Amino acid sequence: MLLGPPGTGKTHLGIALGIRACLAGQRVIFKTATEWVALLADAQRQGHLDDELRRLERIPLLICDEVGYIPFDPQAANLMFMLVSRRYERASLIVTSNKPFSAWARFSATTPSRSRWSTASSTTPT
16 A cells, blocks of 8 residues: 555556566556456446456556546446455555555445545546
């Protein structure tokens, strides 16, 4: 997790780590949190969410950039939770966010009325 205010280099560090992993022969996928949700929502609409999550489990490193900018609805928060939980102890995940870790409890997908996973649509490094 790379946490900090905007403009402190979180995205830059995430990209640098991704490049180093690629140079070491590892496969890496970089997307903003919004892009990850869109990918997973599309797979869910097509009835292939489990297949997509399984495919992503085989990628050694995923980078999820910009968590914490625009609120997610409960379905989007649940998709992000599924992505993170499926990778737990299986593969690496780098997350960048402008929210302190102490604020993440309110992003829970299990309490839809309080769900506030967030992201930005821009892929400009922070």
